[in-house]
Amino acid sequence: MTLAVYPGSFDPITNGHLDVIAKAVRLFDEVRVAVLHNPSKQPLFSLDERMSMIREVVSVWPTVKVESFRGLLAVYAHDVGANAVVRGLRSVSDFEAELPMAHMNQRMNDSAVTVFVPSSLQYADISSSLVKQIAMYQGPLTDCVPASIERALRAKYVGGNA
Numbered sequence: 001m002t003l004a005v006y007p008g009s010f011d012p013i014t015n016g017h018l019d020v021i022a023k024a025v026r027l028f029d030e031v032r033v034a035v036l037h038n039p040s041k042q043p044l045f046s047l048d049e050r051m052s053m054i055r056e057v058v059s060v061w062p063t064v065k066v067e068s069f070r071g072l073l074a075v076y077a078h079d080v081g082a083n084a085v086v087r088g089l090r091s092v093s094d095f096e097a098e099l100p101m102a103h104m105n106q107r108m109n110d111s112a113v114t115v116f117v118p119s120s121l122q123y124a125d126i127s128s129s130l131v132k133q134i135a136m137y138q139g140p141l142t143d144c145v146p147a148s149i150e151r152a153l154r155a156k157y158v159g160g161n162a
């Protein structure tokens with residue numbers, strides 16, 4: 001059985017992330033979306049909120065599970081017995097940032113191979129920060145996030161707060 005972890009902050013999950021998950025589902029028996037618990041960052045959505053938002057939008061895929069992790073990704077991947085770590089690539093700059101991490105993760109845990117999945121062109125411009133910025137100014141989020149995520153974003157920024 002092949003198990004891939006797909007790590008990230010997912011603050012919030014976007015259609016770009018879902019595009020990567022859809023591709024990973026075709027490659028691996030199980031895909032675990034691993035939400036980073038990073039105490040030094042101030043996310044818009046709490047860890048619990050991020051996890052339940054993700055669970056809702058990945059429920060169409062029975063082979064996708066959602067977990068959280070803290071500390072080193074390589075250690076988490078080792079502990080769950082992952083064969084692969086999936087990372088999406090939107091651009092050459094993503095690759096430049098990701099390759100050193102893949103090398104370092106391989107040094108720490110060579111049983112999990114980093115697999116780079118190219119994003120589909122229509123999602124190459126999406127990032128969680130941009131989505132939050134557009135939501136903050138009540139801009140259109142069509143095709144950027146699923147409807148449930150858009151509702152959660154709008155609720156956070158009601159009255160221009162957050």
Ligand code: COA
Nearest residue numbers: 007008009010016017036072073088101104126127128129
């Ligand atoms: N579609 C849409 N957005 C994408 C995307 C895609 N396919 N791929 C990346 N992104 C965006 C995210 O939305 C996010 O945008 P933002 O910066 O505007 O919020 C950004 O790219 C990066 O997000 P993400 O992929 O979630 O990465 P991250 O930087 O939050 O976390 C980890 C990356 C979790 C893999 C890394 O920090 C990690 O491994 N942490 C654990 C500690 C560790 O092991 N460190 C040593 C590493 S060698």
